Structure formats: structure tokens, C-alpha cells
Amino acid sequence: MRSLSGFPLDELVQILSPLPPYKSREVFKWISRGVHGFQDMTSLGKQEREELSRRFSLRSTEQGSRLADRDGTVKLQITLCDAAGTEAVLLRDKEGRGTACISTQAGCPVGCVFCKTGSLGFLRNLDAGEMVEQFLHIRELGTEYGGEVSHLVIMGMGEPLLNLGELRRAAGIITDPRGLGISGRRITVSTSGIAGGIRELAESGPPLRLAFSLSSAREELRNALVPSGTGNPLKRIKEALGYYQEKTGQRITLEMVLLGGLNTGAEEAAAVRDFAQGLDVVVNLIPWNPVEGLRFRGRALQEPSPAEIEAFARFLRQGGLNVTRRFRRGRGVAGACGQLGSLRRVDMERTSPVE
Numbered sequence: 001m002r003s004l005s006g007f008p009l010d011e012l013v014q015i016l017s018p019l020p021p022y023k024s025r026e027v028f029k030w031i032s033r034g035v036h037g038f039q040d041m042t043s044l045g046k047q048e049r050e051e052l053s054r055r056f057s058l059r060s061t062e063q064g065s066r067l068a069d070r071d072g073t074v075k076l077q078i079t080l081c082d083a084a085g086t087e088a089v090l091l092r093d094k095e096g097r098g099t100a101c102i103s104t105q106a107g108c109p110v111g112c113v114f115c116k117t118g119s120l121g122f123l124r125n126l127d128a129g130e131m132v133e134q135f136l137h138i139r140e141l142g143t144e145y146g147g148e149v150s151h152l153v154i155m156g157m158g159e160p161l162l163n164l165g166e167l168r169r170a171a172g173i174i175t176d177p178r179g180l181g182i183s184g185r186r187i188t189v190s191t192s193g194i195a196g197g198i199r200e201l202a203e204s205g206p207p208l209r210l211a212f213s214l215s216s217a218r219e220e221l222r223n224a225l226v227p228s229g230t231g232n233p234l235k236r237i238k239e240a241l242g243y244y245q246e247k248t249g250q251r252i253t254l255e256m257v258l259l260g261g262l263n264t265g266a267e268e269a270a271a272v273r274d275f276a277q278g279l280d281v282v283v284n285l286i287p288w289n290p291v292e293g294l295r296f297r298g299r300a301l302q303e304p305s306p307a308e309i310e311a312f313a314r315f316l317r318q319g320g321l322n323v324t325r326r327f328r329r330g331r332g333v334a335g336a337c338g339q340l341g342s343l344r345r346v347d348m349e350r351t352s353p354v355e
């Protein structure tokens with residue numbers, strides 16, 4: 001049975017026919033309000049509701065277990081229809097503003113050496129409905145924990161621009177003012193740097209805020225840390241970012257995961273400064289969140305020391321760059337950046353289509 005959460009309004013009108021279009025618009029609105037059953041769509045007639053529930057379902061995912069951190073972060077496991085799983089996170093800042101962090105894939109094919117998700121391998125792309133539903137689930141958690149969820153970051157498991165069609169579809173549904181109506185200015189999509197995808201998003205929209213995970217501005221080290229770099233040289237990524245900026249007029253975030261003793265030296269900082277030249281950016285420093293067992297060139301990865309972080313930030317600021325530092329929210333529940341993927345590898349293999 002098809003779940004309706006992944007349909008933009010124009011398609012919904014088609015598939016709900018013979019329901020009149022104005023009633024389909026009501027269904028779209030009800031879905032955005034987060035109702036769980038057709039019986040709750042009280043503006044529809046009883047027969048219409050019964051007919052719809054015979055033909056369709058509203059959701060294809062379910063909330064699994066949740067882990068709440070003392071800092072207010074809640075990590076939610078999400079069961080998908082085929083027993084694969086993914087994760088979404090509720091983040092809250094000091095002012096109580098809620099942000100949903102959602103995933104676009106189960107696992108990730110890029111395989112960055114510092115990222116837990118990357119170490120799991122890739123299972124499958126999520127569809128638009130599975131992305132929209134993650135937002136709805138997190139918004140429900142927000143209500144339960146006493147706050148509105150007004151922002152969305154697409155920074156969970158997976159590389160969004162390797163699932164661009166479904167991502168655009170989900171973003172279209174989430175930004176539609178006739179439904180959820182979250183402004184694109186409140187949505188940030190983070191990519192490891194798929195140059196073609198950045199260009200395509202710039203051209204076809206919807207206009208979202210963009211974050212690029214630079215991780216190192218020295219090509220050789222970057223390609224070793226972020227394997228998608230090999231097919232996406234920094235020069236091409238920079239051109240694509242410039243194009244995105246030209247099209248959307250938006251400032252771009254450069255995310256820089258800081259790995260102790262590896263990418264925090266002055267030479268690295270100078271390369272970041274050079275990369276940023278000519279772009280309107282803010283650099284977001286993310287001290288590496290520990291993931292057990294991750295190694296690089298024969299050594300265990302390490303957190304950066306406070307002195308390393310400070311020196312890196314100072315160097316960039318002296319070079320005239322805006323620098324922010326990401327707080328380490330969610331570390332207590334392995335829900336911080338790069339820590340998603342509590343599904344063990346064996347779980348993922350069990351659900352592989354080979355069986």
C-alpha cells in the first residue's frame with residue numbers, strides 16, 4: 001500500500017482522484033499536521049476517509065527506540081518498511097529552538113575515514129516519504145519535549161547529493177506553503193562535495209542553505225579522508241560552490257572536522273583560507289567526535305586539543321574569515337555529527353537483498 005507522505009501536492013491530486021482537488025489539498029494539509037490515520041481527517045466525509053484508508057497508508061516508517069542526552073539532544077531510531085533502519089536527531093539550542101537532523105540514506109557509500117556512518121557501508125537510498133516522515137517524527141518528539149521544531153538540517157546518515165531526486169522531492173514537500181511550509185532559508189543540506197549535484201541543485205532548486213564538508217583543503221590529504229574527493233577535485237567543487245552562490249545569493253558554510261594532529265596545523269589552516277578566497281563563507285569548526293575503532297594511516301584517530309582548535313580558529317580569523325564552532329551536542333547518545341549508525345554492520349547485512 002502506498003504511503004502518501006512522499007507525494008507533492010500536484011501528484012497527490014492525481015493519485016487521489018476521483019477525490020476532488022480541493023479535498024486532496026486538505027489531505028496534504030492534514031499530512032503536514034502529522035495526523036496518524038485517515039479517521040483524523042475530520043474535514044473529509046466518513047465514506048471518503050474509509051475509501052482512502054482502503055487504498056493508501058499515511059506513513060511507511062515507525063519510531064523505534066530513542067536516546068535522550070542530558071544536553072537536550074534526542075536520537076531517534078527509525079524503522080523503514082523493509083526492516084532497514086535509519087536515524088534522525090532532535091537538537092535544541094540554548095534558546096530552546098528545535099532543529100531536526102534527518103538522514104537521506106541507510107548507511108553511506110562515500111566512506112569518510114572519520115565517520116561512523118561511512119564505516120557501515122551503504123545499504124540503500126531513502127525515498128522522499130521516508131525523509132518527510134523523519135521530520136514529522138522529530139517534530140512530534142519536539143512537542144513531547146516542549147518545543148517547536150522550526151529548522152531542518154540534512155546532515156544525518158548518507159550523502160544527500162547522491163540521492164538528489166528524492167532529496168529535491170522531499171524538500172519540495174517540506175517547503176510547500178500549502179503544507180509544512182518550512183522556508184528554504186531554515187533548511188541546510190550538507191554535502192561531502194559532489195560537484196555535479198551542487199550545480200544541479202543550484203539550477204533546479206528549491207533554494208536551500210548549503211554546507212560543504214571541506215575536511216581538508218589539501219587535495220592529497222582530503223582524498224585520503226573523503227574518498228568521493230577523487231572524482232570531485234577541490235577546484236571543481238569550488239567552482240560549483242561559486243555557481244551555487246551566484247544563483248541563490250546565499251552564504252555557504254564550510255564544515256571543517258578537526259582531527260587531532262592530522263588536519264589542524266598552520267599549513268592546513270592556510271589551505272582553508274586560500275580555498276575560501278572569493279567565496280562568501282562562514283567556517284564551522286567541528287572537533288572530531290570519537291568513534292571507536294576508526295584508524296587512519298595505521299593510527300587511531302584523535303580528538304583535537306583545545307589549543308589546536310584555538311590556534312586553527314585564530315589563524316582563520318586573522319585571515320579575515322568568519323569562524324564558528326559547533327557545540328558537541330548529542331555526544332552522550334552517539335547522536336552528534338559523524339556518530340550516527342548504531343545499527344551494527346551485521347544488522348545491515350542481515351537486511352541485504354542477497355538473502
Ligand code: SAH
Binds near residue numbers: 290337
Ligand atoms: N554526508 C554529508 C552530511 C552528513 S555528515 C556530509 O558529509 O556533509 C555531517 C557532518 O559531520 C560533516 O561535515 C562531516 O564532516 C561531519 N563528521 C563526520 N564524522 C564526524 C565525527 N566523527 N566527528 C565530527 N564530525 C564528523
Ligand code: SF4
Binds near residue numbers: 116119
Ligand atoms: Fe557519508 Fe558524510 Fe559520513 Fe562522509 S561524513 S561517510 S559523506 S555521512
